[in-house]
Amino acid sequence: MSNKLNTPKGTRDHLPVDVRKREYIFKAIAKAFQSYGYQPIETPSFELSSTLMGKYGDEGDRLIFRILNSGEKVKKADVQALQNDELAKFANSISEKALRYDLTVPFARFVVQHQNDLCFPFKRYQIQPVWRADRPQHGRYQEFYQCDGDVVGSDSLRNEVELIRIIKQVLSGLNLPGFTIKLNNRKVLSGIAEVCGVEQELIALTVALDKLDKIGKEGVVDELVSKGFSQEVLDKIDPLFGLEGSFETRLEKLKVFLRGSEIGLKGLEELSFVHSKLQDFDANHELLELDVTLARGLNYYTGIIIEVKAHEVEMGSICGGGRYDDLTGLFGLKGLSGVGISFGADRIYDVLNSLNLFPASLSEGPEVLFLNFSESTADQCDVWANVLRSRDHIVEVYPSASKLQKQMKYANDRGAKWVVFYGDEEAAKQQVVLKNMSDGTQTSYSAGSWINEWLG
């Protein structure tokens, strides 16, 4: 091999065993969404750049993969812009399409475009890959699957409740032993900023707060100081760092903190409602956590925000979401509220893998492998194999009459449960020999009726 082969940065191949594991995750997610009446949709891998650009903030725009124009369109290149060092303008002149960055913005486009064909409230789920031109890191890829579920056209908080139930159903179904569903509300964050008199610096404040569990209180304070926040503000938010206790306890403390902010109290009311509807499954107060430092970067969220962390493994959030009051407004359809969550299938994969939580049955090979001794006996084996397949068994016939040792090694490597011997010797005696590969025992059956006898 002259060139070193590799997949592009941040991408991976998936071996058969990996694909089975991923399908196991996708199935659990799809099943949960379906059980709540969510319907599947798909959208194209790429969108018009104008659909995506400007929806994720400057950071997001930088991470969107652009698709180069082809053919005659190359001539549209704005060389003047390049010479003037106007790189964004130049990029727009050579690219009109881009790979989708997430599933939410394309979904908003989808809803606006097909509003006459949809029945609202519209609940959909979508499992497709997305692409980000990010630096790869642990649990971060340039191509990864998102599994989104959203409801649009209903501002009822019961949708939030439902989505949280779905999260629990999925992660419990995957036997993930420990995870925390963190909740916050953009309105609470706005309220905090209001109480502190720094409404204009809301983003800087929340971005710093968001890092609390990572860099600690001192780190957050340092960052706020460097961003120019006054000592007065730091003193005011100090109680937020020490927020402890149950969901209810934190709610009460925050009610005091936010008593001067109408919007902040509204946010607390929403959180309280959602929490009260989930008492049954959070009886031990282990799943739901009110975390005022939870911010989430995407700036289209306006209400409750959700983030899920797995315990016992270093990994970013495995699921996130929230309410956005006017996402479709970006595309001209006003007044349609939505709420959604997004499972990071690749991160869930990494978590389940490192905790060894995939069922062993996923890697099983064929149930039955027919050895190949000759053309004529293999033809007979094909007939039997098709009978077994019609009865839902996974069956292979070895394709050529290779040395038996080689065929047996194949059976072993593939993890075949049973191997069928039907060669000239067996044909002469009108019998079939079945070998159990796990204990090595062999049993003879009459060639005319062995399938029924064997299957009992």
Add this chain to the structure above:
RNA sequence: GAGGUUGUAGCUCAGUUGGUUAGAGCGUCGGAUUGUGGUUCCGAAGGUCGCGGGUUCGAGACCCGUCUUCCUCCCCA
């Protein structure tokens, strides 16, 4: 986008202050064993030392660039 790190056989890795023909284990293939796997023994194939340039009598090793790996930051699933 900033900083650091990595790359030698299909895989995991040795390779001395720069010095003849670059090694091992595993895997693969062949044989011991022409109808019986997971164990054993013997043998073989497999390398532009990531790629490009430079320094040097001489580079896998040193320098520069580039791509890739992993990590920290930014941001995020």
